[in-house]
Amino acid sequence: MKQFTKHTVKNSLKRIFLYRACLTRLKLLGVEKVYSYTLSDETGVTSDQVRKDFSEFGITGNKRGGYDVDELIDKMEKIFHRNKDHNLVLIGMGNLGTSLSRLKEIIDRFRVKVAIIAVPEISAQEVTDELIQSGIKGIINFAPVLLKTPADVIVNNVNLCDELESVIYYVHNQMKSEGTKNLDLLYRGTKY
Amino acid sequence: MKQFTKHTVKNSLKRIFLYRACLTRLKLLGVEKVYSYTLSDETGVTSDQVRKDFSEFGITGNKRGGYDVDELIDKMEKIFHRNKDHNLVLIGMGNLGTSLSRLKEIIDRFRVKVAIIAVPEISAQEVTDELIQSGIKGIINFAPVLLKTPADVIVNNVNLCDELESVIYYVHNQMKSEGTKNLDLLYRGTKY
DNA sequence: TGTGTTTTGTGAATTGTTTCACATTATATC
DNA sequence: GATATAATGTGAAACAATTCACAAAACACA
Numbered sequence: 001m002k003q004f005t006k007h008t009v010k011n012s013l014k015r016i017f018l019y020r021a022c023l024t025r026l027k028l029l030g031v032e033k034v035y036s037y038t039l040s041d042e043t044g045v046t047s048d049q050v051r052k053d054f055s056e057f058g059i060t061g062n063k064r065g066g067y068d069v070d071e072l073i074d075k076m077e078k079i080f081h082r083n084k085d086h087n088l089v090l091i092g093m094g095n096l097g098t099s100l101s102r103l104k105e106i107i108d109r110f111r112v113k114v115a116i117i118a119v120p121e122i123s124a125q126e127v128t129d130e131l132i133q134s135g136i137k138g139i140i141n142f143a144p145v146l147l148k149t150p151a152d153v154i155v156n157n158v159n160l161c162d163e164l165e166s167v168i169y170y171v172h173n174q175m176k177s178e179g180t181k182n183l184d185l186l187y188r189g190t191k192y
Numbered sequence: 193m194k195q196f197t198k199h200t201v202k203n204s205l206k207r208i209f210l211y212r213a214c215l216t217r218l219k220l221l222g223v224e225k226v227y228s229y230t231l232s233d234e235t236g237v238t239s240d241q242v243r244k245d246f247s248e249f250g251i252t253g254n255k256r257g258g259y260d261v262d263e264l265i266d267k268m269e270k271i272f273h274r275n276k277d278h279n280l281v282l283i284g285m286g287n288l289g290t291s292l293s294r295l296k297e298i299i300d301r302f303r304v305k306v307a308i309i310a311v312p313e314i315s316a317q318e319v320t321d322e323l324i325q326s327g328i329k330g331i332i333n334f335a336p337v338l339l340k341t342p343a344d345v346i347v348n349n350v351n352l353c354d355e356l357e358s359v360i361y362y363v364h365n366q367m368k369s370e371g372t373k374n375l376d377l378l379y380r381g382t383k384y
Numbered sequence: 385t386g387t388g389t390t391t392t393g394t395g396a397a398t399t400g401t402t403t404c405a406c407a408t409t410a411t412a413t414c
Numbered sequence: 415g416a417t418a419t420a421a422t423g424t425g426a427a428a429c430a431a432t433t434c435a436c437a438a439a440a441c442a443c444a
Contacts, residue, residue: 167330
């Protein structure tokens with residue numbers, strides 16, 4: 001069966017988030033300069049991979065001199081557009097019934113493009129439809145359902161039960177086969 | 193730089209979670225039988241991929257007859273070990289100071305193997321060390337730091353800021369280049 | 385019971401990602 | 415300045431995941 005195109009994240013982008021978190025911590029400790037292997041030590045990503053990722057996002061350093069922490073953070077912020085403001089709406093159980101009709105008004109006024117959905121499973125699709133009608137282009141979805149959306153709307157699913165079960169799965173399997181055959185099925189959640 | 197082995201989830205396992213969620217919903221609606229394309233429609237995963245995943249986990253159906261929903265759910269529960277009880281500890285800000293010393297006692301008594309860490313960044317590593325000392329083998333970490341753990345302990349990181357930023361990144365980039373060259377950098381969070 | 389149709393299950397081909405290997409360049413030292 | 419060294423940056427190779435394509439099996443119906 002042919003499939004409509006899905007937008008999938010490049011792992012490299014996920015790792016850029018990781019590097020940034022790490023760099024802000026290092027900066028706090030007074031570190032001013034890092035090398036690809038510094039980030040490797042801190043994040044568990046190979047130094048090769050660090051450089052490859054930087055290469056992909058056009059981040060360059062100094063041969064022999066490594067990378068300037070401030071500069072690196074700055075470039076990453078630019079990648080994430082952190083230097084711009086972004087309004088977003090959060091739709092939770094509290095305001096579900098009453099204020100759904102005001103949604104479009106608010107979204108229009110504040111030019112909101114991103115929404116967080118934290119409503120019960122049963123209402124999630126309805127809320128989503130409303131949001132898309134109002135021009136929302138990105139959704140973080142805490143409801144444990146697959147939202148139906150047009151191709152130009154991105155949905156980022158967060159399902160805490162899955163996170164938990166995946167860990168239980170791992171722990172159980174490791175106990176059972178202790179490093180032998182099933183290891184390739186093991187789980188680490190977010191893969192960096 | 194050579195890297196120690198990391199445990200990474202097979203995407204197929206993540207998708208099994210997705211299928212299960214979908215199947216329980218269908219069951220609620222009275223559906224008794226599904227085909228690979230049913231699950232494809234519901235989840236957005238191709239039907240080829242569905243069958244390939246089932247094949248990997250030893251799940252079989254009936255040629256021409258599809259899959260029995262109950263049987264499928266049952267097999268998946270077995271994969272996740274849902275039919276067994278699993279105790280877990282949740283360490284939040286509230287009980288951080290006072291009860292940390294009782295942790296080992298509790299973990300021992302209830303044979304806990306999985307912990308959820310929801311403490312501030314600054315305490316996360318300390319708590320982790322304590323947990324590992326007490327025999328914890330799986331951790332879900334809400335603190336935005338990379339925890340240092342032995343190779344046989346699994347850590348599943350959940351970072352809500354990252355989830356948010358990835359969506360903002362996507363929305364911004366799509367606005368700018370509307371479906372042209374940067375599309376391969378787009379983000380969909382959890383990749384199914 | 386035989387024939388046509390639908391669906392599974394899985395090797396092979398393709399596509400995507402990570403690792404390797406090394407040319408290139410910046411810095412330090414004499 | 416010349417030389418040695420340590421780091422980056424990136425094609426090529428290796429590895430992993432997905433899609434394709436089709437044989438095999440089950441069902442429907444005459």
